[in-house]
Amino acid sequence: MLIKIKNIIGIVLNPTGRVDVGLLILRVFTGYLMFTYHGLSKITAGPERWEGLGHSLTNLIGIDSFHVFFGFLASLSESFGSVLIATGFFTRISSFFLFFTMTVATLKKVFLGGAFELALVYGIICFVLIIAGSGKYSLDYYFFRKRERSF
Numbered sequence: 834m835l836i837k838i839k840n841i842i843g844i845v846l847n848p849t850g851r852v853d854v855g856l857l858i859l860r861v862f863t864g865y866l867m868f869t870y871h872g873l874s875k876i877t878a879g880p881e882r883w884e885g886l887g888h889s890l891t892n893l894i895g896i897d898s899f900h901v902f903f904g905f906l907a908s909l910s911e912s913f914g915s916v917l918i919a920t921g922f923f924t925r926i927s928s929f930f931l932f933f934t935m936t937v938a939t940l941k942k943v944f945l946g947g948a949f950e951l952a953l954v955y956g957i958i959c960f961v962l963i964i965a966g967s968g969k970y971s972l973d974y975y976f977f978r979k980r981e982r983s984f
Contacts, residue, residue: 852965852968853968853969853970854968854970855968856962856965856966856968856970856971857921857968857970857971859958859962860918860919860921860924860962860967860968860971861919863915863918863919863955863958863959863962864915864916864918864919864920865915865919867911867915867918867931867955868911868912868915868916868919871911871915872908872911872912872913872914872915873912875907875908875911876908876909876911876912876913878908880901880905882904882908883900883901883904883905883907883908884900884904885900885904886903886904886907886908887899887900887901887902887903887904887905887907888900888904889907889937889938889941890903890907890937891903893937893940893941893944906934907937909930910930910931910934911931911934914927914928914930914931915927915931918959918962920971920972921967921968921970921971921972921973921974922967922971922972922973922976923973924962924966924967924971924973925962925963925966925967928959928960928962928963929959929963931955931959932956932960932963935952935953935955935956935959938952938956939952939956
C-alpha cells in the first residue's frame with residue numbers, strides 16, 4: 834500500500850513525460866467546451882448574430898464598418914478553431930485567433946461591466962497553447978514533427 838502511494842506521488846511530482854498528457858487534456862476539454870457552448874451556436878446563427886458580435890470589435894477600435902465580417906471571424910475562431918485546438922491541428926495558429934477573440938470579449942466585458950472571468954480564462958489557456966504548442970499527442974506532432982533524416 835505504501836509503495837502504491839509513493840508511486841502515485843512520484844507520478845504527480847515528476848513532470849517528465851507528463852506535460853504532453855497535460856496539454857492533451859487541456860486542448861481536448863478547452864476545444865470541446867468552446868465548440869459546444871460557444872462556437873456552434875454562433876457559427877450557425879447567421880449574419881444577424883455575426884453583426885452583433887462584430888460590433889464588439891469595431892466599437893472597441895472605432896471602426897464603423899465590417900461588423901458582419903469581424904463577427905464571422907470571431908464565430909469561426911470559436912467553432913472551427915476550437916475543433917482544430919481539440920484535435921491538435923494547427924494549434925498555435927488557431928489558439929492565436931481564439932486568444933484575440935477572447936481578448937476582445939474580455940475587454941468588452943470589462944468596459945461594459947460584465948462578468949469577464951470566463952473569457953479571460955479561455956484567453957489565458959489559448960496563450961499557454963501558443964507558447965507550449967500542442968504536445969506529442971496531437972495531429973501537429975504527427976504531421977509536422979521534425980524527423981531524423983537517414984542517409
